[in-house]
Amino acid sequence: MADSGMLMNFDIGEAAPLKKQVKFTGGRxxxxxxxxxxxxxxxxxxxxxxxxxxxxxxxxxxxxxxxxxxxxxxxxxxxxxxxxxxxxxxxxxxxxxxxxxxxxxTSNPTPRTVFEDPVEESEPTKPSNAPLSEEAENFLALGLSRRIAQHLSSKLELKAPTSIQKNTIPQLVKTDSDAFLQAQTGSGKTLAYLLPIVQRIVSLSQDEAGANTGIRIHRDSGLFAVILAPTRELCKQIATVLEKLLRCAPWIVSTTVMGGESKKSEKARLRKGVNILIATPGRLADHLDNTKILDIGTARWLILDEGDRLMEMGFEDELKSIVGKIRSEKLKERNKEGVDLSTLPQRRVTVLCSATMKMNVQKLGEISLEDAIHVTASQLEKEDDAAVELNDAVFTAPSQLKQTYLVIPAKLRLVTLIALLKSAFSRKGSVMKAIVFISCADSVNFHFDLLRSSTSQPSTSDDTKDTVADAAYITSPANPDITLLKLHGSLQQSVRTATLAAFHASTTPSVLITTDIASRGLDVPAVDLVIEYDPAFSVDDHVHRIGRTARAGRAGKAALFLQPGCEEGYIDLLKSTTPVASQSYESTLQKGFLTPIALPKPSKTAEQAMLLSERQTPNSRAEALQIHLEQRLLASEKEKENSHPSSKLLDAARQAFRSHIRAYATHVRDERVYFDITQLHLGHTAKSFALREAPGGIGGGPSRRTFKPGQNHGKGQKRKSGDGDDGNGNARGGGGGGDGDAGTVDDGAARRMRMKMKEVMSAAGEFNIG
Incomplete structure (x- = not known):
């Protein structure tokens, strides 16, 4: 045949003829x-x-x-x-x-959570950690001298004790028993153990009526009390509270010894004499071994504050050594000046404080306590065993703390955070101070640089020039000036101290972006809002985080960010200890972006100006803001020659993403089922760091990272230097909750992810989650 082809006819019926699909390329x-x-x-x-x-x-x-x-x-x-x-x-x-x-x-996973409309309470909840009524209780009735009681009332403006203070002070003033103190965060545990110590030392030189006993106590009279705390920040805070308290007895001297400070200056202070010593475990163990002038023969009290954190951070060996050396030293009945110390305890009294109940706290109790009394805000129990029985107790957050959680797709996390902060500061006086908790130090650095204003004036202090700045995006006509601060364990000690002091003293609305270094024991006045942008590594850490607000009877709010999927099951775990209400992220976006967004600098394109105009919807503003942030990162790649922090914003975002993924794998074993790293969508997660694609190198080791001079790099180095801090490359301070396997993924995970996570956790010392 001349034509070997085939002809075919198709009958398409009465349907419209097929039209060619048009593809558009080029242009915007x-x-x-x-x-x-x-x-x-x-x-x-x-x-x-x-x-x-x-x-x-x-x-x-x-x-x-x-x-x-x-x-x-x-x-x-x-x-x-x-x-x-x-x-x-x-x-x-x-x-x-x-x-x-x-x-x-688009293409976001659908949450399983059913969001309900919030129910307005008819009357405010009665605070559970507020001071008692002045008519019912006062400090004088607890066994304190009139001098101390008047000082508390007139100078410190403390009219009545809290429940934990009411139950603790009489026991420690009148008896010599060991004690375990357990109470809600913000309930006044620090004063509960400080007041009895000061009272009994003051009684050496003055009787209850304030008359002089003829005994002269001064800084060289001996060391009477040792207070151990897990972090430098908590040591500083305890020292500040004690300094205010000792203004009624200026002859009693206190000081601190902790990592990051000069050992030479610490030895000089110890040589001059000190009555109450506040220390981190690593540095105190170092001084007990190497500082001969430190005499613990007269020491009557050993206080272990935040006991669960002390054990989590791997201080067990140091604590055993400290407790053993103090107990092995013969107790002196007179000091070197011949002063009779019979009014002080005739045995060494150990007080263990912890807000949460854990098995490692029970282990610490077995190491340090003998015939202890268990003191809570509601009761006081005598224990027959050598250790306090901790198994059945359940810890709850303050009743006046309103907790909510938001189930947010990964791509929307960043814009939702900005919307939540923007709405929180939309009314003048509604929120004065907020704390945003993030999992790792690299992520803290990135979010601080992203949210800071490019027109911010540099701080007058050299210590805070890189940690305190004016905020952008979250300002409003009611609050045009908002201060942004950052805090994590990789900062030098002087910078950390100055930054925390700036947050304390700030009189303008402020937002502190921080790691878990600020989650324990820190008491910052007027903190109205806590945002857990990254969930805590354990439920107990969650309790401590939200405890930074609603302190001493004040109201407070806490918001937790979760992602759709396995993380939603985490709510059932939280509801077993604290009431938590759901909140729709959609309503948060609508409320936060109801008004135009103030960019940190004038928009370079008419398109961005149009997208942020008055005529836009909240969703289009969220879209425009995301595009703006992504363009900022891309533009920063071209500005690396500049010295401004934003010139390296893209590199910071990539490093923050990598560290965030690694930190995600360090949730405690029992809770890792809710935080399955194999279910993370890396592309969507990258969007929450304003990245248009997920960067590689997640499993890169420490050789990929360049450390700055003076920066602490790993757990081993921290121990070698005697640093008693919680943060430096500690893989969340033993964040596996003592299971010893914080870096592995649960059995049954995909083989590829298991191999990747082996690489990830081989670099555990690379990032700081402090």
Whole structure:
């Protein structure tokens, strides 16, 4: 045959003829989206006119997961779009400038949580950690001298004790028994053990009526009390409280010894004499071994504050050594000046303080306590065993603390955080101070640099020039000036101290971005809001984090960010100890972006100015803000020659992403089922760091990281230097909760992820989660 081909005829019936699919390339992406929508709308109208079903495109996909070069080639339809996004498109806002639904709202996992409308309480909840009524109780009735009671009332403005103080002070003043103190955060445990110590030392030189006994006590009279705390910040805070208390007895001298300070100056202070010593375990163990002038023969009290944290951070060996040396030293009945010390305890009294109950606290009790009394805010029990029985106790947050949680897709985490902060500071006086907890130091650095204002004036102090700045994005007409601060364990001690002092003293609205270094024991006045941007590594750490607000009877709010999927099961674990209410992230975005967003500097393009104008919807503002942040990171790549911190913002985002993924693997074993790293969507998580694609090198070791001079790098180095701090490369301070396996993934995980996490945890010392 001349023609070997085949001819085929197709009968398409009465359906409309097939139209060629049009592909748009070049130009701005928003113009291409407009054109694509117009073409699709024309096809739909034509199909409707002929009563035919328009052809569907089965190749729709989410281009947020692809590289930017692929995203420029083609666009899919909205088949993968969420119900929330479709509602926004059909609400009539699509005709407004920038009304196109953001890619932030597409292909997100659907939460299992059913969000309910918040119920307004008819009357405020009665605080559970507030001081008692002055008519019912006063400090004088607890066995304190009139001098101390008047000082508390007139100078410190403390009219009545709290419940834990009421139950603790009489026992430690009148008896010589060991004690375990357990109470809610912010209930006054520090004064509960400080007041009896000061009272009994004052009684050496003055009787209850204030008359002089003829005995002269001064700094060289001997060391009477040793107080151990897990972090330098907590040591500083205890020292500040004690300094205010000792103004009624200036002849009693206290001091601190801790990592990060000069050992030479510490030895000089010890040589001059000290009556009450506040220390971190590593540095105190160092001085007991090497400082011969330190005489513990007269020491009557050993206080172990935040006992669970002391054990979590791996101080067990140091604590055993300290307790053993103090007990082995013969107790002196007279000091070197011949002063009779019979009014002080005739045995060494150990007081263990902890807000939460853990097995490691029980182990510490077995090491340090003998015939102890268990003191809580509601009761006082005598224990027959050598250790306090801790198994059945349950810890709860203060009743006036309002807790909420938000289930947020990974892509929306960053804009939701900004929206929550923006709405919190939208009314003057509604929130004065807020704390945002993040999992690792690299992520703290990135979010601080991202949210700081580019026009911020440098701090007048050299110590805070890189840690305190003016905030951007979250300001409002009611609060145009908001101070932004950062704190983590990799900062030098002088910087940490100055930054925390600036947060304490701030009289303007302030936001502190920090790691868990600020979660234990720190008492900052007027903290109204705590945001857990990254969930805590254990439920007990969660309790301590939210305990930074609602202290001493004040009201407070706490918000927890979770992702759809396995993390939603974490709520059932929290509800077993504290009441938690759900909150929709959609309503948070609507409330936070109801008004235009103030950019840190004038927009360079008319498009951005239009997107942030008054005519925009909250969702389009969220979209515009995300694009703006991504463009800032890309622009910073071209500005590396500059000295401004934002010039390295893209590198900081990539490093923060890597450290965040590694830190995610360090949740305690019992809770790791809720934080399964194999279920993390790396592309969507990168979006929360304003990255357009997930960077590689997650499993890179320490050789990939360049450390700055003077920075602490690892747990081993920390111990060698005698540093008693909690933060330096400690993989969350033993964050596996003592299980010894914080870096492995649960059995049954994908083989590829297991191999990756082996690389991840081989670099445990690389990042600081402090």
């Amino acid at each position: 992406w928003r113009d291409r989206v407009h054109a694509q929508r117009s073409a699709r709308r024309n096809r739909d109208e034509s199909a409707s006119a002929t009563n035919a079903t328009p052809p569907s495109n089965d190749q729709s996909h989410d281009f947020d997961d692809e590289r930017p070069t692929k995203r420029l080639k083609t666009f899919g339809d909205t088949n993968g779009q969420s119900d929330y996004s479709r509602r926004q498109e059909t609400s009539g806002n699509s005709n407004k400038p920038g009304g196109i639904t953001s890619r932030l709202f």
